[in-house]
Amino acid sequence: MVRIESPDSGTRARYRRIIHAIKQQGLVPSGHHLRHTGRDAGDIVIRLYADAGADETDWNRIRLNTRRVTTDPHVAFSALEADPTNLAVSPGLLPRALLLIRQLAGEAARRGHRLGLNTKAKHPRVFLQAGQVRRTVTLTEERDQVPHEPTAEELKVLRLRPWMKPAEFDVVDSGRLRLEIARAGHDNRDTWTDTARVRLEQRVAQIIQGFEAGVTADEQQRRAAEAAREKAAAEHRRRQEEAAAERRRQEEASLAQWHAAMADARVRAAEKIRAETFRNAYQAWTTAADIRAFCSALEQAAEGRTGAGGYLASWVAWGRTAADRIDPIRSPRVLADINYNPEPGPDDLRPSLNGWSPHGPRKEHRPDHDRQAHAGTRRQADSWHHGLLDRARLKCVPTSTVTTRRPDAHEPALGPAAIAARTASTTRHHATSDAYPKDGWMRIDPSRFTVGDEWAYRQSDPAPSERVRILAVEPKKTSARLEIRFLDDPDERVEKVPGSRLRVPWSEVGTFDALMANWQRIDDLSLDRTEEACVEEIFGLLISDDVAELLWSPVSCATDIRDRARLSEIIDGPTDDILASAEWFDHDGRTILSPAGTLQLVEAACHAHPTQVLDLVIEQEAQSRHKCKFGDEHRVGRDSRSTTPEWEYDWYRRHDRPRHELLRQWCGHRAVTYHERFLAGEAETHRLDILVTDLLKALDNLGEHEQAARFAEEHERDRITPHTMRPVVERPLDPSEIPVREIKVRRRWW
Numbered sequence: 130m131v132r133i134e135s136p137d138s139g140t141r142a143r144y145r146r147i148i149h150a151i152k153q154q155g156l157v158p159s160g161h162h163l164r165h166t167g168r169d170a171g172d173i174v175i176r177l178y179a180d181a182g183a184d185e186t187d188w189n190r191i192r193l194n195t196r197r198v199t200t201d202p203h204v205a206f207s208a209l210e211a212d213p214t215n216l217a218v219s220p221g222l223l224p225r226a227l228l229l230i231r232q233l234a235g236e237a238a239r240r241g242h243r244l245g246l247n248t249k250a251k252h253p254r255v256f257l258q259a260g261q262v263r264r265t266v267t268l269t270e271e272r273d274q275v276p277h278e279p280t281a282e283e284l285k286v287l288r289l290r291p292w293m294k295p296a297e298f299d300v301v302d303s304g305r306l307r308l309e310i311a312r313a314g315h316d317n318r319d320t321w322t323d324t325a326r327v328r329l330e331q332r333v334a335q336i337i338q339g340f341e342a343g344v345t346a347d348e349q350q351r352r353a354a355e356a357a358r359e360k361a362a363a364e365h366r367r368r369q370e371e372a373a374a375e376r377r378r379q380e381e382a383s384l385a386q387w388h389a390a391m392a393d394a395r396v397r398a399a400e401k402i403r404a405e406t407f408r409n410a411y412q413a414w415t416t417a418a419d420i421r422a423f424c425s426a427l428e429q430a431a432e433g434r435t436g437a438g439g440y441l442a443s444w445v446a447w448g449r450t451a452a453d454r455i456d457p458i459r460s461p462r463v464l465a466d467i468n469y470n471p472e473p474g475p476d477d478l479r480p481s482l483n484g485w486s487p488h489g490p491r492k493e494h495r496p497d498h499d500r501q502a503h504a505g506t507r508r509q510a511d512s513w514h515h516g517l518l519d520r521a522r523l524k525c526v527p528t529s530t531v532t533t534r535r536p537d538a539h540e541p542a543l544g545p546a547a548i549a550a551r552t553a554s555t556t557r558h559h560a561t562s563d564a565y566p567k568d569g570w571m572r573i574d575p576s577r578f579t580v581g582d583e584w585a586y587r588q589s590d591p592a593p594s595e596r597v598r599i600l601a602v603e604p605k606k607t608s609a610r611l612e613i614r615f616l617d618d619p620d621e622r623v624e625k626v627p628g629s630r631l632r633v634p635w636s637e638v639g640t641f642d643a644l645m646a647n648w649q650r651i652d653d654l655s656l657d658r659t660e661e662a663c664v665e666e667i668f669g670l671l672i673s674d675d676v677a678e679l680l681w682s683p684v685s686c687a688t689d690i691r692d693r694a695r696l697s698e699i700i701d702g703p704t705d706d707i708l709a710s711a712e713w714f715d716h717d718g719r720t721i722l723s724p725a726g727t728l729q730l731v732e733a734a735c736h737a738h739p740t741q742v743l744d745l746v747i748e749q750e751a752q753s754r755h756k757c758k759f760g761d762e763h764r765v766g767r768d769s770r771s772t773t774p775e776w777e778y779d780w781y782r783r784h785d786r787p788r789h790e791l792l793r794q795w796c797g798h799r800a801v802t803y804h805e806r807f808l809a810g811e812a813e814t815h816r817l818d819i820l821v822t823d824l825l826k827a828l829d830n831l832g833e834h835e836q837a838a839r840f841a842e843e844h845e846r847d848r849i850t851p852h853t854m855r856p857v858v859e860r861p862l863d864p865s866e867i868p869v870r871e872i873k874v875r876r877r878w879w
Contacts, residue, residue, distance in 0.1 A: 133173040200245035214252040218270040267309040274298040313347035387490035394481035398473030417456035573628040575609035583635040647714040651723035667731040690720040701737035739800035
């Protein structure tokens, strides 16, 4: 682009002829076209555009700016004389202001600069230009304040309206000129003013020098700011490159660790698959041998008895056929057709990867019960050998999975934090009532069994009691295994059973059966996992063990009520109302309440004490919000395990949120609304108090010390508290005690 600034008429005409000749003689390069503006006035701008990339918007901006901005002194002065609105001076001072503008233009031209006029605005604006830099010039007249002298009209109005207050000062023209040249940046300018000794006309050279110095300083600041930005950008790029290099290094290290873990896991998984395959074949062989032995025993038992024929031979033949069908010895290709070098799948590899994903070099956050199952299967593959059969499998079950609660088939996996919290919270409440014989599920004392005694045998809790006689006692470390004869069986069969199935001596079977019938009668409702967690939460928060205890066996979520009077105080109502609508029974002076009654009990406790429950919910939700933002750390033995925010949010959504919403439902809509409004009011008061404190500090920093002190005193004095919220009833004042306030009014003339 070529720019010729304010050429004279002859130069302008020569350029027009040159441009016309270039176009006529085809000197414009192929694929381009030539544009120019400033044919009659203003700067001449010539630009070469490519046909494919012509920017009409850019050219229109150049063309319009060239037409509306002029540095021709004659054109500029004519436009300024025609519309001097932006010269905010009095009419008597206007000739001097125009003369000062002419002097500035002359001095600027002498020093290689230009003074121009911008006609884009409503009224022309003056500017100084040095190179490509323009600075707006503002010329105004300063104003003075003089005491106001009321006019006759104002005095008349004041007599009619004495409450009006006239102006104290008048603003008058001072005759002093004030020149301002804008600088780069917001509200930045250089200023020159008439003084008593020197006028602006005498400081024209100094003004232009100041303009040059300002342009130079602005350019230096711009370059320094640009250098600082480039330095910051370079530092940012350097940090990004270092971070990318560190990420690549970590990814490469993770990839190497993953490959090593995968190689080791493939070996372990293949060995586990081989052991499992061989175990299945071995168990099939031993099972087939047991079936054949059982069939032979059936035939021997039938030989010495009359009338024992019938279908026995058919059953024996069927059993031996089934044994032949599953026996790998009879069909050796059962193992011969199975690949000895199997390709493990992802689920086969996962237990041996130590947290790595089998699908890629990343860690997997597996729930605790999955990790325990993987550890169990890993130990099972390492410790199994022939002859253990299912004992190895039973031996590998982690101790923490054995519980007195009935497991839920759809129960979701617990995370580390929930397992730790649940273990701590259930230490008190996972109890069994004294009304249930503990010998059936706790340690067995072998000394209590005597050979020849008769006991009540139950295969399970719902099964009927059977009379048996102890034939032999095989003591174990914490239990006993007994050989018993079923006395009521026609064949008087003999079995070896664990000691836990012998509940009470046969002399106490009537009391025991009645007790077990009561337990079966109150087992009227199966609570889901969310309800169980909420019930357990309320017992730990509101109901102590000496008042009532939550039971988990033999009926899950039954309640052992020990003090009805104190329980009625806790639920704020009679306990008999709950007993009237739920199943229960008395045992040893205490009341055993069904799970349905337990739900009514905890809901009544929540209605009676909603604040404590809702405070707990708010506290737990705040903890969940923190975990869903930053994840969490858990101690597992000596190791520290971390969870991601996504895992924590998924846990909150599936477990914590349903529990919180159920607790809110038990507290009731009115209590929840009141509690949330109360917390919101406290939080808003605290926020406004901080805001008022910041405003008072800002007012004090501005020098308004008295106002700040007055507002602070008023804020503290008029603070609304529970003591001032209550209306105070006072006695009526006697007329002599009422303060008198005089108000002057204008006397009516009619």
